[in-house]
Amino acid sequence: MNFDFSEDQRRLQAEVRRVLADYSTSPNVRAVLEGRTLYCAETWRQLAALGALGVALPEAQGGVGLGLLELCLVAEEAGRALAAVPLLSSVYLAAEALRRAGSPAQQALWLPRLASGEVIGTAALAAAAHRISTAPPPCRVGDALTGTLHALPDGMAAEICVVLAGGELALVELNGPGVTRQALSSLDPSRPLARIEFAAAPATWLPGDGAATARAVTLGAATLLAFEQIGGAEAALYMARDYVLQRRAFGRVVGGFQAVKHKLADIYTKLELARAHAYFAAWALASDAPELPRAAAAARVAATAAYTLAAEEGLHLHGGIGFTWEMDCHLHLRRARWLGQIIGNEHLWRDALATALIEEAA
Amino acid sequence: MNFDDTPEEAAFRAEVRAWLAANAQPRRGREDKFGAGLDKPQYLAAAKAWQARKAAAGYAAIVMPKEMGGFGGTPAQQIVYNQEEAKFLTPDRVFEVSLGTALPTVAMWGTPAQKVKYLASAFRGEHIWCQLFSEPSAGSDLGNLRTRAARDGDGWVINGQKVWTSNADIADYGILLARTDWDQPKSKGLTMFILDMKAPGVEVRPIRQASDEYHFSEVFFSDVRIADADRLGPENDGWKVMMSALMKERFSLGENFSGDLYAQLIGLAKQVVWGERPALEDPRVRAGIAETYLAQFGVELIVRRGMSAISRGQSPGPEMSAVKLIGARAFQTGGALAIELGGAEGLVAAEALGAQWRLPQLLWLAAPGARIAGGTDEIQKNTIAERVLGLPGELRTDRDVPFRALEG
Numbered sequence A: 001m002n003f004d005f006s007e008d009q010r011r012l013q014a015e016v017r018r019v020l021a022d023y024s025t026s027p028n029v030r031a032v033l034e035g036r037t038l039y040c041a042e043t044w045r046q047l048a049a050l051g052a053l054g055v056a057l058p059e060a061q062g063g064v065g066l067g068l069l070e071l072c073l074v075a076e077e078a079g080r081a082l083a084a085v086p087l088l089s090s091v092y093l094a095a096e097a098l099r100r101a102g103s104p105a106q107q108a109l110w111l112p113r114l115a116s117g118e119v120i121g122t123a124a125l126a127a128a129a130h131r132i133s134t135a136p137p138p139c140r141v142g143d144a145l146t147g148t149l150h151a152l153p154d155g156m157a158a159e160i161c162v163v164l165a166g167g168e169l170a171l172v173e174l175n176g177p178g179v180t181r182q183a184l185s186s187l188d189p190s191r192p193l194a195r196i197e198f199a200a201a202p203a204t205w206l207p208g209d210g211a212a213t214a215r216a217v218t219l220g221a222a223t224l225l226a227f228e229q230i231g232g233a234e235a236a237l238y239m240a241r242d243y244v245l246q247r248r249a250f251g252r253v254v255g256g257f258q259a260v261k262h263k264l265a266d267i268y269t270k271l272e273l274a275r276a277h278a279y280f281a282a283w284a285l286a287s288d289a290p291e292l293p294r295a296a297a298a299a300r301v302a303a304t305a306a307y308t309l310a311a312e313e314g315l316h317l318h319g320g321i322g323f324t325w326e327m328d329c330h331l332h333l334r335r336a337r338w339l340g341q342i343i344g345n346e347h348l349w350r351d352a353l354a355t356a357l358i359e360e361a362a
Numbered sequence B: 001m002n003f004d005d006t007p008e009e010a011a012f013r014a015e016v017r018a019w020l021a022a023n024a025q026p027r028r029g030r031e032d033k034f035g036a037g038l039d040k041p042q043y044l045a046a047a048k049a050w051q052a053r054k055a056a057a058g059y060a061a062i063v064m065p066k067e068m069g070g071f072g073g074t075p076a077q078q079i080v081y082n083q084e085e086a087k088f089l090t091p092d093r094v095f096e097v098s099l100g101t102a103l104p105t106v107a108m109w110g111t112p113a114q115k116v117k118y119l120a121s122a123f124r125g126e127h128i129w130c131q132l133f134s135e136p137s138a139g140s141d142l143g144n145l146r147t148r149a150a151r152d153g154d155g156w157v158i159n160g161q162k163v164w165t166s167n168a169d170i171a172d173y174g175i176l177l178a179r180t181d182w183d184q185p186k187s188k189g190l191t192m193f194i195l196d197m198k199a200p201g202v203e204v205r206p207i208r209q210a211s212d213e214y215h216f217s218e219v220f221f222s223d224v225r226i227a228d229a230d231r232l233g234p235e236n237d238g239w240k241v242m243m244s245a246l247m248k249e250r251f252s253l254g255e256n257f258s259g260d261l262y263a264q265l266i267g268l269a270k271q272v273v274w275g276e277r278p279a280l281e282d283p284r285v286r287a288g289i290a291e292t293y294l295a296q297f298g299v300e301l302i303v304r305r306g307m308s309a310i311s312r313g314q315s316p317g318p319e320m321s322a323v324k325l326i327g328a329r330a331f332q333t334g335g336a337l338a339i340e341l342g343g344a345e346g347l348v349a350a351e352a353l354g355a356q357w358r359l360p361q362l363l364w365l366a367a368p369g370a371r372i373a374g375g376t377d378e379i380q381k382n383t384i385a386e387r388v389l390g391l392p393g394e395l396r397t398d399r400d401v402p403f404r405a406l407e408g
Helices: A007-023 A026-033 A041-050 A068-080 A087-101 A104-115 A210-246 A258-286 A292-317 A319-323 A329-341 A346-361 B007-023 B040-057 B075-085 B096-109 B112-123 B238-251 B261-271 B283-311 B318-341 B343-347 B355-370 B377-388
Strands: A121-124 A139-141 A144-153 A160-165 A168-173 A179-184 A193-205 B129-132 B148-152 B155-166 B173-179 B190-196 B202-207 B216-227
Touching: A007 A041, A007 A068, A026 A329, A068 A087, A068 A210, A068 A258, A087 A104, A087 A121, A087 A160, A087 A168, A087 A210, A121 A144, A139 A193, A144 A160, A160 A193, A160 A210, A168 A210, A210 A258, A210 A292, A210 A329, A258 A292, A258 B283, A258 B318, A258 B377, A292 A319, A292 A329, A292 A346, A292 B283, A319 A329, A346 B261, A346 B283, B007 B040, B007 B075, B075 B283, B096 B112, B096 B129, B096 B173, B096 B190, B096 B238, B129 B155, B148 B173, B155 B173, B155 B190, B155 B202, B173 B238, B190 B216, B190 B238, B261 B283, B261 B318, B261 B355, B283 B318, B318 B343, B318 B355, B318 B377
Parallel strands: A121 A160, B129 B173
Antiparallel strands: A139 A144, A144 A193, A160 A168, A168 A193, A179 A193, B148 B155, B155 B216, B173 B190, B202 B216
16 A cells, blocks of 8 residues: 655655745745736746646647646645646646547647646636626537636636536637636735636537536546645644744743644644545546545545634734734735635535535445 | 555455454444353453464464564554454454553563563463553653552562553453652653552452443552562663553554544434434535544545555654544544434434444544543644644653652
């Protein structure tokens, strides 16, 4: 039994970590946070140069020909470094949808450019279960697409978008006719959202059962996001740990107080639980196991809980200084919230987990 | 990343499986137990007979060296054996302390004569061992123990009391931690002994637990004599001997804290009606089932990570310390969820309500003990904070004070 990543995979992870430490710095992430750029282009270029964007894509389509396990470790490092890049949109969603279900022409046209980072993609793969706005979602009219996406990640930066419309997947060029985009200010501006209106926007359609593809890609994205979340949670945990070891009050370091120690132990425990479920989901994803629906849902719920706790309590453990703009605590707080509900919130996924368990029990 | 055996593990598993199939009954269901219908003496006799057969095949002490009566195998082989044995009806708990901590400690610290005298016969199940550590004033703070071992000629005289001793009522021997030097600080003046539980002056009184079960005893010592030949390890080095005993528990990785309570909850929530609908359709019930799964299967996955490390020849990582915290709490909340489902009727005991309610009720009743035994939740959190996260230890005012000065 080796319920762990291999040494080669760990080496790749270490390489990604090193590069992100150099490029996904706090000032670079804040350039996106403060709206000076749509994403951290230098970080994106460096990830592309490492092959990290195409790590799960076949070599024939410009990828590296490794697999989803390697992509999980890229995700963990991106989470740790608060990378302000369109990994979810372009790599976990758009490229994965095209890799799984694109026509040969669609794959040949887009996958090499997604792998090189030259083109950014995004996707809307779920009929939103939770909605505030009432404008109708995209639907197919002839070969074109009409309707509204209310909060599309990287909607301004992306060139193409894969959209689930009535059980089919459309591929739309966002710079083309019939598309109106509007940047939205949001709670985590380091990962920008946009409102997109399609008015008879020309689309090409992915062959096959679009709903099934969307579901498979979404389970993969849940797994990959869980790795981003555990990376972020671990960063927030150790940032708080380092701070309480240095901050003194009442004549000693505050890290010596049991209330503080137990809070950090609680974060660690939630993180290790999330890590265990994330590894299981990675295994299920990479080996196409029938356990994937419950494994991915469990990873998503556990990782959301872990990052939320680590970000909230990590800020709290810093005391007043943690509540300043200058400290990175709020970057984690914002990112944990964003990652925790961008492809459906914790409640939705917890219920999906219950459904999967009940189906397995039947 | 995979859950497959190495070729060596697969070969060993096949060998073990064949032996078990020829020597034990397969377990058919959750309620299927070894020795059902036997009274306690009959059960013990059957358990000892099973252990003797296991020893003859070499599986009684897999990681022990051959010259001590063991199999000379690897921790990975021990895990493979445990996994396979769990699929058969074999005795529960009887030899857990013997094989898990007491005998490995004798093997590590014993004199050649002690090893010859005690090990092989215990591997064969002829003797059952217990460990006599905790006391009324020494639980989490074990170094505060007060049982006295006083020099008397070429031996020792023991007076005092132990508590929460598993298997004391059936044990033939125990490893006993007692205070031999009252002028040294608390953990420094302790010595480990091998105690004959049948010696004059040893009195065992079972404890009726809050769960109305009897898994532990109090043990009282009145002028109990122990020969110096039965001292285990150097005088006043007992703390080190005790720590090595607890380290031996690393091969039991906390599998006891996994389980499938979540699957049982699904069955129960299908059956119970809320309003006019099955309780299983209620989002709060579904969320509770999902959370129980996250904890229980999470524990199983963490254990598998530990096993993978062992399989690679490494030690399990610090993540193992979270297992008991997560698992014991899941017994409490998952058990309570099951009992809650039925409202007032859910309060009826399983004997009257139906066998499917037995395990959730049992887990809920046992959970408070699980959160205390083997290190309370708070001690576990301190361990994680200090050993894993590198935070400072607790302030201790008693560490360097002669124990005599702490009394009163």
